Amino acid sequence: MPTMFLCKSEILPLLDMKEVIPAVENAFRQWALGKAQMPPKSYLTVDKGDFRAMPASLPGAAGMKWVNVHPANPSRNLPTVMAVIIYSDPETGYPLAVMDGTDITAYRTGAASAVASKYLARKDASTLGLVGAGRQAHTQLMAHAALYDLKLVKVYDLSEASTSRLIKAFPQYRIEAHTLPEVMDSDIVCTVTPAHSPVVRKEWVKPGVHINAVGADAHGKEELDPEILNEAVIFVDDMRQASTSGEVNVPLDKGLLDPNRIRGSLGDVVAGTKKGRTNDREITVFDSTGLAIEDIACAHMIYEKVKRNSEFTRLNFVEA
Template sequence: MKTLLLKKEEVSRLINMQEVIDSVEEAYKAFNSGQVEQPDYLGIHLPSPRGEIDFKLCYFSENEMISMKSSSGGFNDNPTAYGVPSGMGTILLFDARTGGLACVMDGSLITGLRTGAAGAVSVKLLARKDARKITSIGTGNQARMQIRAINEVMKIQEIHAWDSSPESLAKYKSDIEREFGTPVKAAKSKQEAVEQADILVTTTRGKGSLVEAAWVRPGTHIVAIGTDQKGKQELDPEIFRNAKIVNDSLSQCTEKGETWHPLNKNIITRNDIHAEIGEILLGKKLGREDEEEITIFDSTGMAIQDNATASKIYQNAVEQGLGTYFAFFEK
């Protein structure tokens, strides 16, 4: 048996953002259709100045693939001390029919792409149809990915952005305006940025409330990306009190997502969570129902997203003859 090796540059050539959005939609529907086995993911937190490594595992019966992804982040000394990125990822794809390793691919790009696509899927289902202005709290790589993905599903008129780092904010403004030609307004405060939002995207690694409930206008759709582990937080829990709450995974979001915070403070109960996003895609639950409701998509990230996206990349690689094969053993 031979195993396909795909490097980061090859992965980037093998999929586009619309294909990722389609794969993520497929993943969400599969998750709520009994086609997925997805154990709780594991995380290892290492002593400072090192960061964390997460491991996510998934079996998807439709494509007969088992995926396993390692994803690291917060290793801030890496670029200067070791000459490697502060966050890295690797995905292994196993053929579920044999248990054999079918593909090893760089996973750092996939994580960014599928997380961006998740936000775009939520915008399609939960944002107002006349939404035109996006606010980004946080201006790192994922903030850019969110814009790239959301740009596929709606016309973005303007972007308001805030970051605790003026240098990062300035670079984000320059990069986004050059890539999309969409004006970016650098906000002087978080409140100023949030009050402009039709769609609010939070992509920080925050450890406290960054967005206050009083700042969020009726009709806003919130894409909450940054909270995927206990100890992280971006939103004032009061925002959830009268909002329509949608999770990617109810079990994950109530244990380690943004949704945990209002639950912990008894602001909401589990019964107040409207749906998992796959249920809306399948037509089991409704999306946005009126122009005034505040909608929240709490995205903790799921292994099935990696599985569906990586499997599409693997399929494209085989069809295009891209990548390098190697064998651990010969029959």
């Protein structure tokens, strides 16, 4: 039985936000219903960075993402983050496919925010704010544009080059560079910065906003003033990951956040076991750390799409 190999240049054309969003939404649902498995990430730390092994299974799918974070890579003309996904048959363990996971990671992260917005933002949301205009901002925008008819996208980044790259990449949308307080005056805000201390102040946050806090993905990182969290209703992607590496990790550690502000997980809301937003003036926050089930859901979607397609590389990798 051959194993399929899908390179970065082949994966990108297979990624369609309109398919990624429901795949990720379903992963959250299965996880909340206890039908998915996701053991803790295993971290391997080396001198120049770290690696994470992220295994997960969903009904009919299993696999593992191996992803690195090497901050000095851009000086060598390499991305900071690269990922490989091994997609396995849960019935036999057979490695059905090995895929580049770099774009899958960016797409599923955008899709997770869009799923959160779908369940937590006001129904009439039509403006999007992006705090940070880097690679992750692109897929946040793409995912929200797939779900919403966006009247205006406001963006702020320390780097003007990043901002104009984002604007040029999406000529079909009305995207404007704004100050941070102006960006925060949007119906939905995605924070996608590498900040280690809060960049968003309490006084900028308007009633009724939904914030996808995406940047914090490691111990010690945070983007939002804890006072925002203390007035918000918070949903996490996974409590275990959020409390160690998500937006809530620093304020929880410092005792600055009332743990009761965390109402549950996004999966609980998707599965219907917890209520999301209850009124139009509530501030909702989704703390997104990135889950292995999101990656495996995408890998499953892609594999099912191409498994009968003969144009991709197949090797008798692990012969029977």
